[in-house]
Amino acid sequence: MPRAWVLGDDIDTDALAPGRFMHRPVEELAANTLADIRPDFANAQPGDVIVAGRNFGAGSSREQAAQALVIRGIAGVVARSFAGIFYRNAINLGLPVLVGNPAVEDGAEVTLDIDNATLRHEAGETGLEPIPGFLLDMVHDGGLVPHLEKKFRGKA
Amino acid sequence: MATLAEKIIARAAGRQFVSPGEIVTCRVDLAMIHDSGGPRRVAPILRRLGTGLWDRDKVVLISDHYVPGGDEASDGILQLTREWAKAQGVIFHDAQGICHVVLPERGHLAPGMLVVGGDSHSPTGGAFGAYMFGVGATEMAGVLATGEIWLKVPETIRIEWQGRLSPGVVAKDMMLALIGAMGMDGGRYQAVEYGGEGVFALSMQERMTLANMTAELGGQAGLIAPDEVTAEFVAAAGGTPGDWQAWQGDPGAAKERHVWNAASLAPQVAAPHSPANSAPVGDAEGEALDIAYIGACTGAKYEDLKAAAAILRGRKPRMQVLVAPASARDQARAEADGIMAVFEEAGAEILPNACGICAGYGTARLGADVRCISTTARNFKGRMGDASSRVWLASPYTAAASAVEGRIADPRPYLEGA
Ligand code: SF4
Numbered sequence: 001m002p003r004a005w006v007l008g009d010d011i012d013t014d015a016l017a018p019g020r021f022m023h024r025p026v027e028e029l030a031a032n033t034l035a036d037i038r039p040d041f042a043n044a045q046p047g048d049v050i051v052a053g054r055n056f057g058a059g060s061s062r063e064q065a066a067q068a069l070v071i072r073g074i075a076g077v078v079a080r081s082f083a084g085i086f087y088r089n090a091i092n093l094g095l096p097v098l099v100g101n102p103a104v105e106d107g108a109e110v111t112l113d114i115d116n117a118t119l120r121h122e123a124g125e126t127g128l129e130p131i132p133g134f135l136l137d138m139v140h141d142g143g144l145v146p147h148l149e150k151k152f153r154g155k156a
Numbered sequence: 157m158a159t160l161a162e163k164i165i166a167r168a169a170g171r172q173f174v175s176p177g178e179i180v181t182c183r184v185d186l187a188m189i190h191d192s193g194g195p196r197r198v199a200p201i202l203r204r205l206g207t208g209l210w211d212r213d214k215v216v217l218i219s220d221h222y223v224p225g226g227d228e229a230s231d232g233i234l235q236l237t238r239e240w241a242k243a244q245g246v247i248f249h250d251a252q253g254i255c256h257v258v259l260p261e262r263g264h265l266a267p268g269m270l271v272v273g274g275d276s277h278s279p280t281g282g283a284f285g286a287y288m289f290g291v292g293a294t295e296m297a298g299v300l301a302t303g304e305i306w307l308k309v310p311e312t313i314r315i316e317w318q319g320r321l322s323p324g325v326v327a328k329d330m331m332l333a334l335i336g337a338m339g340m341d342g343g344r345y346q347a348v349e350y351g352g353e354g355v356f357a358l359s360m361q362e363r364m365t366l367a368n369m370t371a372e373l374g375g376q377a378g379l380i381a382p383d384e385v386t387a388e389f390v391a392a393a394g395g396t397p398g399d400w401q402a403w404q405g406d407p408g409a410a411k412e413r414h415v416w417n418a419a420s421l422a423p424q425v426a427a428p429h430s431p432a433n434s435a436p437v438g439d440a441e442g443e444a445l446d447i448a449y450i451g452a453c454t455g456a457k458y459e460d461l462k463a464a465a466a467i468l469r470g471r472k473p474r475m476q477v478l479v480a481p482a483s484a485r486d487q488a489r490a491e492a493d494g495i496m497a498v499f500e501e502a503g504a505e506i507l508p509n510a511c512g513i514c515a516g517y518g519t520a521r522l523g524a525d526v527r528c529i530s531t532t533a534r535n536f537k538g539r540m541g542d543a544s545s546r547v548w549l550a551s552p553y554t555a556a557a558s559a560v561e562g563r564i565a566d567p568r569p570y571l572e573g574a
Contacts, residue, residue, distance in 0.1 A: 084344070
C-alpha cells in the first residue's frame with residue numbers, strides 16, 4: 001500500500017533538488033531529494049504521496065525539483081498551495097500536483113486518485129481541487145513533451 | 157473591472173474576460189530565447205517532436221550569455237546558436253547586448269503583447285505594458301512548436317510609489333527596498349503592477365529595472381501601464397505602440413495594494429547572499445571592497461552608465477572598476493555623450509556587451525574571497541564566481557561612489573551641487 005509523506009510549509013527547491021547535486025546525473029540528484037529535511041525519504045516507494053503545507057516548491061525555477069519526484073515514482077503531491085514555477089514545471093513534467101488539505105498522519109496508507117481528485121485514507125477520503133481538464137491530459141501523457149509528441153503524431 | 161494583466165491575458169486567450177485562478181491557453185505574440193537556454197536545449201526537443209517552429213517571424217534569438225566566447229565550451233554554444241539561427245530563419249541579434257535590453261531596443265515589444273522568454277528576468281518586458289514571463293527550456297520548446305502556452309490567471313499586486321525619487325536614488329533602490337520588505341517570494345508568482353507618480357516619472361530604462369527585478373520579488377510578471385513615455389520609446393525603436401491607451405487596468409481592480417514613498421527612499425545595498433538582505437546604504441557604509449562591477453540587464457543600460465559616470469567624472473577610483481555596457485547601442489550612445497571617456501579616464505576596464513560576470517559562465521568570474529559591489533540583480537552564493545566571493549548589490553550611483561572610496565559609500569554627497 002502506498003504511504004503518505006507528510007511535510008510542512010515552504011518545502012523549497014533546494015530541499016527537492018539540492019544545489020550540490022545539480023551538476024550530477026539527475027538520477028543521483030533524485031536519490032537525494034528531500035535528504036536534508038527527511039533523510040528517511042530515501043525509503044519512499046513508487047506510488048507514495050507527498051502531503052505538504054503551504055508554498056510547496058518555493059525557490060528557483062529549476063525543473064529538476066519536480067523531475068526528482070517523477071524519477072522516484074511519487075504518485076503526486078497534495079499541498080495547501082504550490083509555488084508558481086514549481087506548479088508549472090510539475091505539470092509540464094507529468095507530476096500530479098493537487099491543492100488540498102487532507103488530515104492524514106505521516107506514514108498513513110493512502111491512495112491518490114487524480115481523475116476524481118481525491119485522497120483515500122483509513123478515515124475515508126478527502127476531496128481535492130481537481131487538476132484542470134487539459135492539464136490533466138498532459139499529466140496522463142507524462143508531461144508536455146510526450147503530450148505534444150502525441151499531438152503532432154496525431155496530425156501526421 | 158479588470159487589471160492590465162487580466163486584459164492582456166483575456167485578449168491572448170480569445171476571451172472577453174478572465175478571472176484570477178482560472179487556467180487558460182494563450183496565443184503567444186512573441187518568444188524570446190538566448191544562447192544558453194535556447195537552441196542547444198530546445199532543438200533536441202523539437203527534433204523529438206518532429207516539428208519545426210510555429211512561426212519563425214515571432215521568434216527572437218539573442219546571443220548574450222556566452223558572448224564573447226573564448227573557451228571551447230562557450231565557442232561551441234555560440235556556433236550552435238548561429239547555425240540554428242541561420243537554419244531556422246528566426247530573428248537573430250548576435251552579440252548586440254543582453255537579451256532583455258536588446259529586445260525592446262530593436263522595437264520588438266509593444267503594449268498589450270503576451271510574450272514568453274526563456275530567461276528568468278523576462279518580466280523586464282512588462283515595463284512596456286506587455287505581459288512577459290520566463291519559462292524553462294521544456295516549456296519554451298512547447299511554445300516554439302505550438303505558439304501556445306497555458307497560464308493560471310494571476311492576481312494583481314499593485315505597488316504604488318507616491319512622490320518622486322530624490323537625486324542619487326534610482327529604480328534599483330526601489331526594487332531592493334521592496335524585495336527587502338516583501339521577501340523573494342513576496343510576489344507569490346502573481347502579476348505585480350507598479351504605478352503612482354514615482355513610477356511614471358521614470359524613464360523607460362529605469363522602468364525596465366523595476367520590471368526586471370520582479371524576478372527577485374517572486375512575481376510571474378511585473379507590469380507598468382503604458383503612457384506617452386512608453387509610446388515614444390516604442391516608436392523610436394521602430395516598433396508599433398498601437399492602441400496603447402487601451403492597455404490600462406481599471407482603477408481599483410487590483411485587490412492587493414501596497415503604498416510606498418519614493419521621496420523618502422534612501423539608496424539601498426543588499427548584503428551577501430540574497431537580494432532580500434537589503435537595507436539603506438548607511439547600514440553597509442564602510443564595508444571594504446575589491447571590485448566594482450557595473451554590468452547586467454539590471455544595471456548597465458545607458459542611463460545606468462550615465463549615473464555611474466556622473467560620480468566617476470574627474471575622480472580616481474581606489475579599486476578595480478569593470479564596466480560591461482548592456483548593449484552595443486547603449487555603449488555607442490554613451491560614447492557619443494562622453495560617458496565612456498569618463499570610464500576610460502577613471503581607469504575602468506570595459507567588457508563586452510554581454511551577461512559577463514553576472515551569469516558567471518565562461519571565464520569571467522570573481523576569484524576567491526573577492527568582495528564586489530555590483531549593479532546586477534542577484535548575489536546568490538557563488539553565482540558570479542568562487543563560492544568564497546561576496547557580492548553587495550547596489551545602484552550604479554552607489555557602486556561608483558563606493559569605487560571612489562574603496563568601500564561602500566553613499567552616493568548622495570557626490571551629487572550635491574552637481
Ligand atoms: S545580465 Fe545577468 S540577469 Fe541579465 S540576462 Fe544576463 S545573466 Fe541574466
